[in-house]
Amino acid sequence: MVSAARAEGVAVRSNADATPPRMAIQVNDDRMTVTLAGAPQIYLYGVIDADAPQRFEALLKSGKVPAGADVYLNSSQGELAAGMALGRLFRASSMTTHLGTPRRKRGGYRGAKAAVCSGACAYAYFGGLYRWAPTGGDRIGLIRHRSAVTAPAQPMQGEADAYLKAMGIDLDALAAPPAPAVDSPIWLDADQMTVAGVANNGRLPLKTKSWLLPPAPSLELHQENRRGTYRLVLQCQPGSVTLTAYDQVGATRAAQIVAHETRSYFEVDRQPVLVEPRGAARVVDSAVVISRPWPPGELGRLLSSSSIGAWVGGRRSAFRYGATFVLYPARQAIKDFYNACWRVAPWPVKQAQEKNG
Structure with a gap:
């Protein structure tokens, strides 16, 4: 359920080993946000855990997250399969994906911090029907998972390739960046993503x-x-x-x-x-x-x-x-x-x- 603070998915833990980390979901659907942005703003942040797609889908079915909403992502850890499952939900509901962190008031106004979206988060981002390139200090990165270059993990890599094809994402169109160490992100800049069509900044292909x-x-x-x-x-x-x-x-x-x-x-x-x-x-x-x-x-x-x-x-x-x-x-x-x-x-x-x- 969504709490009175409109945040879901984060548990307070006295023992870090007792409860695995979970992705948080914050829904900003107040009148001012909807008036200025034209749609509710949904913030997903933290570790993308295996159950994150189910929790997000429950919010969709309840109507708390409407179709066509803006989704802001901030995650550098998580399960690839869960990231792709979130992306499929985003696409089915014609959602727009951005990078971003929720703004909070703690002892006075503070602006939002830079967001980082890599690994499973990047695959979730690719599910947006409209995808805005990172701005300011926000960063998005692809990860060459160790599992992707070893024989036992080829089925998962095949699933990832099929997912990208279904989403209309052609990573081969990106200018080839220097190959980093395995499990290290390949950071993508806004111009590179826009030219390759990985980000469309609110427009479908002409x-x-x-x-x-x-x-x-x-x-x-x-x-x-x-x-x-x-x-x-x-x-x-x-x-x-x-x-x-x-x-x-x-x-x-x-x-x-x-x-x-x-x-x-x-x-x-x-x-x-x-x-x-x-x-x-x-x-x-x-x-x-x-x-x-x-x-x-x-x-x-x-x-x-x-x-x-x-x-x-x-x-x-x-x-x-x-x-x-x-x-x-x-x-x-x-x-x-x-x-x-x-x-x-x-x-x-x-x-x-x-x-x-």
């Missing part, structure tokens, strides 16, 4: 869909994150290119966003373009829709740009709603689309020749 035949080639970018589903559609026609963004956030939320709009715009490499005043964004079914003609001569700019986004802004600078699409996973699709557009010739050939020198 998907593309193309129609490259004349008379109207099109390219669609599809991005899902915690707040909604986002589509960006580029369409060529003879003499014109249209760029349209669809933020599918639900009819009620879409109406709220448009009601607070003072301007809408696109961004290329974080720089605003195609800015329009209030009234240019609209609600279509369950989506906020922003559409603009794109200057045909500027289409080639997307071949070298790192990102494109679509946003609605309000009177206050804090109000900004939309999404940014990171373009490097779609580089080949963008190139193919550009070539298909060139065949349709939406811009004057002379203009293109002058632009290219």
Whole structure:
């Protein structure tokens, strides 16, 4: 059970040998936390023991830990099988995993300490549908367990490999770090994890869909994150290119966003373009829709740009709603689309020749 202090799993011991250490679970679901974070915050820390998945699952079934919650991990010891079992529970409930330690008040406010997540904890972290890379002093590390390089333990290593595949985690995509001593962590940095897709920072992998035949080639970018589903559609026609963004956030939320709009715009490499005043964004079914003609001569700019986004802004600078699409996973699709557009010739050939020198 969860105590009045909302912490579970830690026992006070008079004899250290009498009770094995257990993972602690702290649920922060007060109104302020849910308002600011958008979801309850669940802290798991200490040794990941064999019964930890069962205790966590009981909280899920009771409703004390809801689907889609934020899970913060801090553990450098534990059983690999238990870590993977926790990860499966996280994925089944579409949870977001972070590294973090609970904040406590002891004789005045003290900020959270740095979290360390290694071994079984790293495998639990990989179960998050959305996985945030470590920040500040937080660290995450993989361990080459002694059991993983000896013949008797090969079945467990095979299970770990199958688990990573099921979670969509490709550790081979990581830049190969120096091999440490057996049972020592291989520490991963945030950039390394993000580039390899081990951390996705709230975004699922970008998907593309193309129609490259004349008379109207099109390219669609599809991005899902915690707040909604986002589509960006580029369409060529003879003499014109249209760029349209669809933020599918639900009819009620879409109406709220448009009601607070003072301007809408696109961004290329974080720089605003195609800015329009209030009234240019609209609600279509369950989506906020922003559409603009794109200057045909500027289409080639997307071949070298790192990102494109679509946003609605309000009177206050804090109000900004939309999404940014990171373009490097779609580089080949963008190139193919550009070539298909060139065949349709939406811009004057002379203009293109002058632009290219």
